[in-house]
Amino acid sequence: MNLRTIKEADLKNKKVIMRVDFNVPLKNGEVKDDTRIRAALPSIEYILNQSGSSLIVMSHLGRPKGTKNLDYSMAPVGKRFEELLGKKVKIAKDVIGAEVEKDVSSLKPGEVLLLENVRFYPDEEENNPDFAKKLASYADVYVNDAFGTAHRAHASTEGIAHFLPSYAGFLIEKEIHFLAPLIENPEKPFVSIIGGAKVSSKITVLESLLRTSSTVVIGGGMSYTFLKVLGYKIGNSLVEDEFLKTAESFLEKAKKQNVNVILPSDHVCAKNFSEDAEPVKIDDINIPDGLIGMDIGPKTVNNIINCLKAAKSVVWNGPMGVFEFDNFSKGTESVAKALASINAVTVVGGGDSVSAINKFGLSSKISHVSTGGGASLEFLEGKTLPGIQILTK
Numbered sequence: 001m002n003l004r005t006i007k008e009a010d011l012k013n014k015k016v017i018m019r020v021d022f023n024v025p026l027k028n029g030e031v032k033d034d035t036r037i038r039a040a041l042p043s044i045e046y047i048l049n050q051s052g053s054s055l056i057v058m059s060h061l062g063r064p065k066g067t068k069n070l071d072y073s074m075a076p077v078g079k080r081f082e083e084l085l086g087k088k089v090k091i092a093k094d095v096i097g098a099e100v101e102k103d104v105s106s107l108k109p110g111e112v113l114l115l116e117n118v119r120f121y122p123d124e125e126e127n128n129p130d131f132a133k134k135l136a137s138y139a140d141v142y143v144n145d146a147f148g149t150a151h152r153a154h155a156s157t158e159g160i161a162h163f164l165p166s167y168a169g170f171l172i173e174k175e176i177h178f179l180a181p182l183i184e185n186p187e188k189p190f191v192s193i194i195g196g197a198k199v200s201s202k203i204t205v206l207e208s209l210l211r212t213s214s215t216v217v218i219g220g221g222m223s224y225t226f227l228k229v230l231g232y233k234i235g236n237s238l239v240e241d242e243f244l245k246t247a248e249s250f251l252e253k254a255k256k257q258n259v260n261v262i263l264p265s266d267h268v269c270a271k272n273f274s275e276d277a278e279p280v281k282i283d284d285i286n287i288p289d290g291l292i293g294m295d296i297g298p299k300t301v302n303n304i305i306n307c308l309k310a311a312k313s314v315v316w317n318g319p320m321g322v323f324e325f326d327n328f329s330k331g332t333e334s335v336a337k338a339l340a341s342i343n344a345v346t347v348v349g350g351g352d353s354v355s356a357i358n359k360f361g362l363s364s365k366i367s368h369v370s371t372g373g374g375a376s377l378e379f380l381e382g383k384t385l386p387g388i389q390i391l392t393k
């Protein structure tokens with residue numbers, strides 16, 4: 001995939017408008033986690049270091065549903081952004097309108113203006129071309145660094161790029177650098193570890209990764225549907241009966257393509273699905289009646305670790321068990337630790353998998369922890385992300 005990146009852009013004496021993902025969690029009017037703001041700083045600082053440039057930054061925050069609801073104002077985000085940047089950030093009172101136009105036209109070289117929440121207008125999510133054109137009229141160059149919303153064709157992520165020279169920021173560049181090889185030509189052996197709750201939400205990514213994987217590991221709640229179709233007993237574990245056929249044909253395809261599949265061969269179970277349920281170790285692939293599979297067992301963990309030892313690249317999406325409950329987090333933790341310790345390109349994506357990696361304090365030992373939940377999943381599914389597509393050569 002050939003991206004146009006800001007390194008190729010002539011930004012000297014230019015007004016730059018940049019889409020970022022400042023959709024951060026707030027608590028009592030303050031930013032609770034500023035990771036996403038920090039993630040955009042390298043691109044922002046690079047742009048501001050070009051002589052004579054000025055910068056207009058825009059983002060969405062929460063779901064104001066196309067109305068100007070000040071509960072979703074960017075103002076508190078702007079305050080934190082200003083602190084992190086160490087430089088004055090002017091905060092606009094709106095996204096469009098006479099007052100914003102004045103803010104924009106009086107913006108001097110070196111200055112930064114943060115627009116209000118782009119989702120205050122329904123035109124944003126409808127990708128209204130007039131709205132996109134209006135945003136484009138503020139600047140000479142467009143930069144997108146909001147990977148987390150790149151799977152949506154919105155006015156600020158896609159529409160605007162039709163009206164301006166447009167480039168990817170460093171964050172998007174890094175995401176593509178790590179994600180694209182996984183579905184194109186990963187270094188082999190390539191191991192895909194897919195878990196999480198449901199076959200239905202993961203079958204497309206499984207099918208996609210099957211084309212490039214040497215081994216596919218299937219864990220978590222979705223593995224019991226696969227075990228059931230193979231004729232094993234799964235007790236009261238999570239199962240999607242309407243996906244038994246899908247699971248079966250996936251396993252047949254893997255066999256035909258000579259892809260090794262690792263499924264759980266032992267389990268940690270519980271009588272009921274709760275945080276304080278007593279963990280019951282089952283040293284067998286079959287789960288007795290009355291028990292729920294909550295986590296993979298130690299034998300399965302060892303299988304996975306052995307296969308990871310030889311791996312040159314690994315992608316992991318979806319926890320191996322109910323990792324939110326301490327009694328059932330061991331499988332996920334062990335796999336995460338193995339991932340952190342091997343000498344391979346390791347990529348982790350997906351909301352819960354990323355929070356598992358953070359919970360175990362391992363993110364610095366992973367080659368790339370993706371910042372996009374839905375966006376990284378759709379990318380790995382082989383789908384075209386409109387916000388990325390428009391930035392390619």
Ligand code: ADP
Nearest residue numbers: 196197220221293294318321322350351352353
């Ligand atoms: P991600 O956000 O990383 O893509 P998912 O959303 O697909 O992951 O899945 C995460 C959820 O799957 C977690 O909430 C976890 O508790 C649940 N899960 C994992 N294993 C099981 C299981 N054996 N039974 C029920 N739920 C499970």
Ligand code: MG
Nearest residue numbers: 350351352353
């Ligand atoms: Mg999730």
